[in-house]
Every structure is written in C-alpha cells, then in structure tokens.
Amino acid sequence: MKPNDLVVLRPQGLYCPQGDFYIDPWRPVGRALITHAHADHARTGHTHYLAAQPAAGVLKSRLGNISLETLRYGEKTRCGDVSVSFHPAGHVLGSAQVRIEHKGEVWVASGDYKLEADGTCDPFEPVRCDTFITESTFGLPIYQWRAQSVLFAEINAWWLRNRNEGRASVMYCYSFGKAQRILSGLSQDIAPIVVHSAVDALNQAYRDAGVVLPPACKVSDLETGTDVRGAFVIAPPAVQGSSFLKRFREHSDAFASGWMQLRGARRRRGVDQGFVLSDHADWPGLMQAIKATEAQRVIVTHGSVDVMVRHLCEQGLEAESFSTEYGVEEPA
Numbered sequence: 001m002k003p004n005d006l007v008v009l010r011p012q013g014l015y016c017p018q019g020d021f022y023i024d025p026w027r028p029v030g031r032a033l034i035t036h037a038h039a040d041h042a043r044t045g046h047t048h049y050l051a052a053q054p055a056a057g058v059l060k061s062r063l064g065n066i067s068l069e070t071l072r073y074g075e076k077t078r079c080g081d082v083s084v085s086f087h088p089a090g091h092v093l094g095s096a097q098v099r100i101e102h103k104g105e106v107w108v109a110s111g112d113y114k115l116e117a118d119g120t121c122d123p124f125e126p127v128r129c130d131t132f133i134t135e136s137t138f139g140l141p142i143y144q145w146r147a148q149s150v151l152f153a154e155i156n157a158w159w160l161r162n163r164n165e166g167r168a169s170v171m172y173c174y175s176f177g178k179a180q181r182i183l184s185g186l187s188q189d190i191a192p193i194v195v196h197s198a199v200d201a202l203n204q205a206y207r208d209a210g211v212v213l214p215p216a217c218k219v220s221d222l223e224t225g226t227d228v229r230g231a232f233v234i235a236p237p238a239v240q241g242s243s244f245l246k247r248f249r250e251h252s253d254a255f256a257s258g259w260m261q262l263r264g265a266r267r268r269r270g271v272d273q274g275f276v277l278s279d280h281a282d283w284p285g286l287m288q289a290i291k292a293t294e295a296q297r298v299i300v301t302h303g304s305v306d307v308m309v310r311h312l313c314e315q316g317l318e319a320e321s322f323s324t325e326y327g328v329e330e331p332a
Helices: 053-063 148-164 178-184 197-208 243-248 265-269 283-293 305-314
Strands: 008-010 013-016 021-023 031-033 048-052 068-071 076-079 082-088 096-102 105-109 131-136 168-172 193-195 232-235 251-256 273-275 297-303 318-321
Touching: 048 053, 048 082, 053 068, 053 197, 131 283, 131 305, 148 168, 148 251, 148 273, 168 243, 178 193, 178 197, 178 232, 193 197, 197 232, 265 273, 297 305, 305 318
Parallel strands: 021 031, 031 048, 048 068, 105 131, 131 297, 168 232, 168 251, 193 232, 251 273, 297 318
Antiparallel strands: 008 013, 013 021, 076 082, 082 096, 096 105
C-alpha cells in the first residue's frame, strides 16, 4: 500500500484515513459506510451508519434501532477531508458502490455487485475512478451466467411440471435478494406462491421501497386443509430436512446459487434440481466492470483473489489484494 491511499486495511475493516470512516467494517467502529445489508457487510455495533437511501428499510429490518443516515444515489456529502457518494451496485435492494474523492483522486469500493439488471434493485452504474476495490466471489473463467430470462423460463417450466404431477416446488435460496429476484420472475398463473416467514419480512421491505413483487403468502397464514399441491415455495436453505416441509408432503426441491455451476454441487446439496442464479457478477461481468471504471489500479477482495490479481497484472493493471472477512454467509 502507499502512504496517501484513500482506503487502507485495519483490523476493524477497510478504513479511509482522510475521512475517518470505515466501509463495511467487521468490528465495531464509530462511523460505518455500508454498501448493502447482507450480514457479512452490515453488522451491528457501530455508532453511526451511512448508506444509500433504498437500503434504509432492509438495514433497519435486519439491524434494529441503529443511528442511520442515508443519501440518494449520486448525492454527495463531506466526511472529513473527502467527498463521498453512493452509486448503484445492482446486487440487492439498496446496494451501492462507495465513491471517495480527495484532492482530485477518486477511489471506488464496490461492495458486491452484478451487471445484469433484474428489476428488484437499481442497476449497476459504472463509476470512473483511479483505484477500484472489487469483489471476486466468482472470479474464475468457469463462471459465466446465462441470461436470467432463460433461467426464469426453466424455473417456471420445472414448477409447471411439478404442479401437473401433483407436487409442490420448493426453492431454497438466500432470503434477502435472491428470494425476491426469483419471486419477481415467477409466473402468476400456475399455482399459489408460498414463502417462509424470513423471506416474507424481506419481501415487505422491498414492497415498502416501491419494488413490485407477485403476491405470496406465508406458510403460517395458510388455513388448515389448504391444498398446497403444485404451490411454489421459497425458503432459506436452513429449512431443508426440517418440519417446515411436512406441510407440503409430495414435493420436488431445488437450490438457486451461482455455485450450482460446479459439478457435484447439486448432489452435495441433496436436492432434485440446481439452478445457476447469482446476485454476483460472473467472470465476464467482473472484467467488464473493471474495464468500465478505467481504473489503472485494482484491489481485489473476497473470492478467487489470487487468480484475479494475477490476471489483472497480466492485462497491464496495477493489481493487489485486501484480506477481508466478507463472504461468511449463505451461498451466493
């Protein structure tokens, strides 16, 4: 690292000395700028939080009564000697890249991001900068996503098959972001859609933020004797094999994650079907995003760090890495 870097690594997290704040810190700090509300990036215990305005509802839902200030996307504020603004990351509701400017130098910390717009959050916005801090969750060339329109057609076809054979369709996925993205792509004329209570709470935060989602009821709201054959059920992976599934008896289950691209991942998950769907950029997306920033220096975090750094250096960029504590949550 260099003496006047705008972001440095400290035990608490990524720190901006010129602004005296942290970005997605993993230890309690005084002032935390939060890129999005996933648990590995937004943690309890900070004195003051600053985030993009669309993230407010989800952050409060997940973290409780916190001291939270928000900014509209693109709105600038001063933190110490630097100018700060949030820009859409396209990852989940309220996800943002943090732009930091000091004496004409610009850094961008991306948090997590994806490039394909999905309608449940503001789409990714390339931000020009001198230094770009990027994730690398799927930073290997083997990760290349198909268009979500194709994938949603497959999910709906799987659901229709199951319904015609008298089975419910149980989709395991992360409750925040992935669940709402899947819900937004479901057909509304096949059968009822049912969600776990953890998913329902996040659905409400999305609806409160103005995101249009198809109707879905909680399992606990189903009246005794309700026919759930053919229903589409969205639930977190933790309920797999639990009593939650007894209500649905005959069912086929599936798992939605970018990790489903790996051979054997579906077998290890013990599900009938695997759908390759991620809220993170694939390898081409990562490369496209980095190129769009026009940054000559790139710092890589959480994921396939060594491969990304080596590849970027081979492309003539100044590349290095930060060792972070991100990525410790349910599959992407």
